[in-house]
Amino acid sequence: MGIFKNLRQAFHLFQEMDLGQIIELNKKVDLSAAMKELSKLDEKQMQGLLKMLNSSQTKKELPEINPDFYELSDKLTLEQQALQLKVRNFMEEEVNPIVNDYWLRDEFPYELIPKMGELGLAGVTYDGYGCPNLPFLMEGILAMEMARVDASIATFFGVQSGLTMGSIYMCGSEDQKQEWLPAMNKMQKIGAFGLTEPEVGSGAAGGLTTTCKLTADGWVLNGQKKWIGNATFADVVVIWAKDEADGEVKGFLVRKENPGFQVEKIKGKMALRIVQNGLITLTNCVVEEKDRLPLANSFKNTANVLRMTRAGVAWMAVGCARGAYENALVYTQNRKQFGKPIASFQLIQNHLVEMISNLTAMQTLVFRLSELQDLGQLKDEHASLAKVFCTLRTRDIVRGAREVMGGNGILLEHNVARFVADAEAIYSYEGTKEINTLIVGRSITGFSAFV
Structure with a gap:
């Protein structure tokens, strides 16, 4: 093996060296011994050696980053996929370049509001008043896409589109709907x-x-x-x-x-x-x-609004986890230690596989959750189970993403530290883990353990 290692090194160096440099190299590498061993190879062995040398010069083709491991997006229509891509592009082009700076300064990028208004997506599932009237499934997909880049912007949108507009849409008079919903859809009024x-x-x-x-x-x-x-x-x-x-x-x-x-x-x-x-x-x-x-x-009327929007929080947890996973995977493919990308090490791959396993389970769960919502079959316990499971698993995923980055994981520039922190807020709001657990517990046992 030693002679082949020397031969491979010599082969690469020969391509860019003049005669004088080759003479100098011979003082460090036994070229005569290498050539002697080379002459012993038959045609098949020589072809194998050439293949090995050529492959060492070719940059390794890496698989496409695909967090949707079970290809759930294939269940969307072409129009729905196009809308998902539109929101993804908006988040990557308009939000991603500025988000760390605003997050660090504890400020809101107000210049984004009219740009978000141009999307016309607020009040995603409502009929009339300028709202898109899309399925609940798409509301979840869009929440995920926003949280994939930044959970704060997703939260802003959720408060505007879900909680505030939802309260008016479900509990308001026709005059109130006409006054507020069209303007809020365009982000001309904020709620x-x-x-x-x-x-x-x-x-x-x-x-x-x-x-x-x-x-x-x-x-x-x-x-x-x-x-x-x-x-x-x-x-x-x-x-x-x-x-x-x-x-x-x-x-x-x-x-x-x-x-x-x-x-x-x-x-x-x-x-x-x-x-x-x-x-x-x-x-x-x-x-x-x-x-x-x-x-x-x-x-009960308040609870109806919360039930409708709690599914969106589970989707946001998925988005937060997805963003952390994607950034971590790209990092491990490019970060080198001991002469090769850390993604090639077994322990790192173990972390990544655990992350994609949790993420796939989360995505499958919320996809079915939104299907139930679109069928009119969503119950409190359905939304609560998704909120509990997804926010717990998000914690696991962002922790794994931070871990594979080592010390760099705490730097905002690597786009994981923010997800680690934001996951804690998603874990708590719209019902703590304990409260949502008791809602599910009451459903499966028949006993209320709240007090």
């Missing part, structure tokens, strides 16, 4: 969704402390809402409050100019730093009757 409170997260179903009271001047709202995405620049915020008269939860469209409405930006976040979360304080905030959502008269 936010105010449910969570400083001391009330998982217990929102029965424990809201924000109150509403009907007076001669309209509805008077008092209380606070926390972690409200888009709140610092939203034109309208859907506020859920408990009616002092009957104890039921009601919904209101609170405009940013309403007296008694104040927003403070939440700072110091380690995740979803581009999302502008706000602490909203309502102090005798008067809302006219025309801005009350007439079909929002109990928490």
Whole structure:
């Protein structure tokens, strides 16, 4: 083997060396011995040697990066595939070049809003009002594509398109729909969704402390809402409050100019730093009757909105995991240690296979989840199971992506550190792992273990 190694080295060097350099090389490599061994080869052995030498000069052809290992995208129509590609191109061309800078500065790229509006995709599944009226499956696909590049932008879109527009679409009057939905589809108006409170997260179903009271001047709202995405620049915020008269939860469209409405930006976040979360304080905030959502008269109506959008959060988890996996795979194919790409090492391949296994299971699950939603068969426990499983597995995948990058994994420039941090926020919002687990547990056992 030693003589063939020397021969191979000599062969490569000969191609670019003059006679003097070859003489110098002979002092280091036993060319006579190499030629003597070469002369002993028969025709078949010589052909094998030439093949080996030629292959060593040819750059290895690597397989295409394909996170969709089971080719689920083949189930989409050509039009749906084209829309998926359109959103992917937008995220890669408009968002990817700037996202790390904005994430680091804890700021939002407002210049993207009109560009996103030109896509016309907000209110993905709604019929009328300028909305696309696409299947729920496509809503999930688009959420995944956005989160594949940045979970913050996907969250911004989800709050706008799902939670806020969804509340108006499902619980609003025709006048409210006409006023807000077309403008929100084009991103000319921005919305936010105010449910969570400083001391009330998982217990929102029965424990809201924000109150509403009907007076001669309209509805008077008092209380606070926390972690409200888009709140610092939203034109309208859907506020859920408990009616002092009957104890039921009601919904209101609170405009940013309403007296008694104040927003403070939440700072110091380690995740979803581009999302502008706000602490909203309502102090005798008067809302006219025309801005009350007439079909929002109990928490069941709130829950319907959450059920509709929770599937999208599971898809976002898939997108976050997919982005981390893709970046990690490309990195390992190009990062060299001990003279060759680290993707050629067994332990690295083990990490990558675990990642693509989890990712494939997640994608298969959410694909079926959206199919159930399109069939009108989606239940709370279906969405909750997807939220639990996908956010847990996303944690595993981003951890593996960071690990195969070694120390470089903590640098934003390698596009995995951001996914590692953002996965923690996706893990918690729209129902913690524990709450969603109990929803599924109640379904399969028949016993409620919430209290």
